[in-house]
Amino acid sequence: MKILRSIGTAAIVAAIACSPAFAQSAGVSNQRDMQMNAASRQQLIDAVIKEVNNSYVFPDMAKKVETSLRHQQKRGFYDAIASAQQLSEVLSDALQAATKDRHLRVMYSEAVIAGRKSSDERSPEEAASYLAMMRSNNFGIDKIERLPFNIGYLELARFARAKEMAETLAAAMTLVAHTDALVIDLRNNRGGDGAAGLLLASYMFDKRTQLNDFYYREGNRTEQRWTADVVPGLRYGGTKPVYILTSKDTFSAAEDFTYALKNLKRATVVGETTGGGANQGDNKRLLPNFSLFVPLGRTISPVTKTNWEGVGVMPDISVCASDALRTAQLAILANIAASENNPDELGRLNERIGQLSERTTGRITCG
The missing domain is CATH 3.90.226.10 (2-enoyl-CoA Hydratase; Chain A, domain 1)
Known part of the structure; x- marks a missing residue:
């Protein structure tokens, strides 16, 4: 049995250039927070609503987002949030609650976000x-x-x-x-x-x-x-x-x-x-320190x-x-065993199936 955790690219000399598709950006950890006030909170919420209305794949759901955010804003739901990181997380939760879309999220960046249009324009x-x-x-x-x-x-x-x-x-x-x-x-x-x-x-x-x-x-x-x-x-x-x-x-x-x-x-x-x-x-860039994945x-x-x-x-x-890995192996080996005519090989297969069958996690429900 051989495990290769890092594969040298020299094994393949041919490379291809695929057309770019959608790539998700990873969040930045351990960054310095930024203080928000009433004006900057308003500016961010307005920018989120505008971009969602302009870009989100479901226009009717975008209107639902606007109604929800404005309602929460009117009730003072965001008034006590002074942290840029916290506000981005709270707004992300609100967007996802309104749409059930886990892709839709606001992201804060300590570094100023370049004014590019997409992830493909790095x-x-x-x-x-x-x-x-x-x-x-x-x-x-x-x-x-x-x-x-x-x-x-x-x-x-x-x-x-x-x-x-x-x-x-x-x-x-x-x-x-x-x-x-x-x-x-x-x-x-x-x-x-x-x-x-x-x-x-x-x-x-x-x-x-x-x-x-x-x-x-x-x-x-x-x-x-x-x-x-x-x-x-x-x-x-x-x-x-x-x-x-x-x-x-x-x-x-x-x-x-x-x-x-x-x-x-x-x-x-x-x-x-x-x-x-x-x-x-x-x-999509919203403000110098905020973007929206839409x-x-x-x-x-x-x-x-x-x-x-x-x-x-x-x-x-x-x-x-x-x-899952154990179960997949058992399914594969059962299919091999069903068509195996060599008694010695069938014995080896059954021995391996027995070994895998004994390796249970002991869980009743998935964690």
């Missing part, structure tokens, strides 16, 4: 800093392992931007290409770049396949999203079993990938119902004609997240 310094951070995290690829009986295991903590992640992902997929079944662990994946999820999905099919549609409020337009015709490295192919592990923390782009492969019957989902964030968007569009499955917003992606095999 300054050279920001781009270099982002790339260095992603490299230090191996572009979200936490672990690759070959489990007993040639089962591949790939753990992704996030989806980095596809353009930067492509080479490392190609190396990872090449290493698992010859396994007989693949487990993709998204239990700790809170999302990232939807284009990276699309790239990963492209390895799982033998021919060009439509994954979903994406509706944009701006321009009232819909785009179809298909797997790539060509991927760097080796395809996994469209016939070998694929299992996706989920938890209640699996969110956004990780849910997008899971929902598409589940509905296309390309993967079996094992674990817990996911977080329920289907409306993808981008950061959903600009929504995913629509060609199979279900809807998405997982607010309800999450339900697993095919429902177990606690802590038991």
Whole structure:
């Protein structure tokens, strides 16, 4: 058994440039707070309402947000909040309570926010800093392992931007290409770049396949999203079993990938119902120290004609997240054993199944 926690990109010399998609920005921790007064609170609330009305994918829900914030403001709900960080958190809670949309949130930054329009318009310094951070995290690829009986295991903590992640992902997929079944662990994946999820999905099919549609409020337009015709490295192919592990923390782009492969019957989902964030968007600058992550569009499955917003992606095999890997292995091994004619190999399979069956968490409910 061999575990590779960091994969050298030299294994794959071909790289691709994927068109940019929506990328979520991580919050800044341990930053100095800023004092708010009545005028600055009013300015921020006005800016939030204006941007939500201008950009949010659901115009009718944007009006509901405005009504809710104005009502709370009239009742003096925000009057005692002097902390910029606290106000951004309280406003985020209010937005999400009004819309049930966990993507919609206000963010405070000690550093002045550049006046760019989107996350894809980073300054050279920001781009270099982002790339260095992603490299230090191996572009979200936490672990690759070959489990007993040639089962591949790939753990992704996030989806980095596809353009930067492509080479490392190609190396990872090449290493698992010859396994007989693949487990993709998204239990700790809170999302990232939807284009990276699309790239990963492209390895799982033998021919060009439509994954979903994406509706944009701006321009009232819909785009179809298909797997790539060509991927760097080796395809996994469209016939070998694929299992996706989920938890209640699996969110956004990780849910997008899971929902598409589940509905296309390309993967079996094992674990817990996911977080329920289907409306993808981008950061919008509100004021020098505040921005708003606002959903600009929504995913629509060609199979279900809807998405997982607010309800999450339900697993095919429902177990606690802590038991998901063991459960997926048991399902794979049971399928192998069902067609195994060699008594010695069948004995080894049953021994492994017995070992995994004994490894229970002892939990009755998921924590």
